Amino acid sequence: MESSRAQTIARDVLAVLVVAIFMFPIAWWALSSIKPYSAIFDRSGPVYTGFTPTPDNYRVTLLGVSRVDIGMEQGGEAAGVIKGGASSYDSRQSLLDSAIIAVGSTALTLLLATLAAYCLSRMQFSGQQSFLFWILSQRFMPPIAIVIPIVFMFRDLGLRDTYTGLILVHSLINLPLAVLLLKSFFDDVPREVDEAALIDGATRWQTFRRVVLPMVKGGIAATAVLCFIFSWTEFLLSLFLTTSIRTVPVKISTFVTSTATEWGYITALGTSAIIPSFIFILLVQRHLVRGLTLGSLKE
């Protein structure tokens, strides 16, 4: 189809504009994180430029510098800034908590899901479709429906407020995605590969470990990234199941207090939380659509 030069340019402009609109909230957020207090809360209008960028919000949340020290550096002028909000804004422990839980649950999910996915892709047994649907149905479970009994269960098992508890729950939520996605990657490997290995005398386990598994490395990486991001961004379960462990999303929500909403710290920690996920997602972009549709669509 021939399109005129004017049409081409119009399309480019529109495309850039649409993407820019979608980028605006993130840009505004990142911009706010380097604004001084007065620029964030300016009631006369949005502040885009004309403020002195400050690393203070990052120093407090990521480096654990106390607000009082920063107030002292700035002299008396900033004294009014230090008010309200009793909780600690040092978020280093939260970043560590989130990382431990995300890595732990990703590892556990992959371990369980790879075994199941290989079997579901390669072996025929009665009730296979029902089993798949049962796993899928877990994905439809509203977190709120399982969180209430899990609170009681974890209390009895001593798992409340532990890394293990949250790792188990995040794995549970991630398993359906991981199994269906990995199954679709195993399905891409022709069955003849397995048959050849088996004929050569390898056992089923050796065929899986040494022959098929290395062939789906890319798929496993993509699955891992999606599991990691889910756990890293999950909110509701972490909110209900922990009190002293505070994952990053929950930590951020505690910055909203009845006396003050600390937008500087919120935006600084929020920006820091997005960066690792975005880097990861770019690495597996090729498999993203397959991941988002639980393996039912391939790109």
Next chain:
Amino acid sequence: MSTVTVTRETPRWALPRFMTAEHPFPWLAPITVMLLVFGIYPLAYSVWLSFHKRNVVSRQLDFAGLHQWTRAFSDARMWHSLETTLIYTFVALAVQLALGILIALLLDTDRKGYGVLRALMTLPLVVPPAVTGMMFLLMQDGSFGVLSFYLYALDLISPAQPILTQPGTALAAILLADIWQWTPFMVLIILAGLRALPKEPFEAAAIDGANGIQTFLRLTLPMLRKVIAVAVLIRGVDLFRIYDYVYIITAGGPGTATETLSFYAGRIYFTGDFPYAATLSLIVLVVLIVVSNLFVRLFKVRF
């Protein structure tokens, strides 16, 4: 491919057949245990809870038959939250699907630079939903929010009635966060669908002199049916159990205006009335199971 070293010894004792790697059992046992213990048991416990009642004096749970269920069905607040959830789900789905298709068509070209635009569109997807809620809270703040400011300037909203204090606009505020975060999901999936379409029918249509809109309605849309069905199913389920944005942006307010069913269940949970909270959350689950099953059958979605 590397050579596989085979070491097959004769075992001194033989495992029962279902324990060997030839049988599905050892492959599926770990995940089954996990799903039974942390998926099915809590569900069964929820159901058990929903037939009980908290005894305030003895702090015990007494059997109460259908009490919680009749209570739920005569609870005006439950019906209101269900209605809010349904409105939320349908509006968000419709807007995300429409925008998703339009933006996907816009970005579906091999010209230079569009790869970068498509990559940027994935960015909202990795923002933690709690952070998304915060982003929109910041932008929609009544006194210093950037979005509020422009809406005041355009005279669309009066500064006397900030976005988050009015029932209608408060729900729109939550929807906006959802639409921002999840339209890219639709865009990516539909883009993948567009890329997988065969070329021939479109060439034929062009020869027959079909215009852009005709081609889209008669050819592109029907061929994207399966892709759209999958996207709508996955998104619809997530929308119906919405919790995070509501918790962060409005906390159900003003009053109970933006309370969704999941959020209402959570709120009851925090009052300590666990049996009723469990009952409400089971209603979410039952609706989801029934509707998604119908949907899967109707549109023949396969995983």
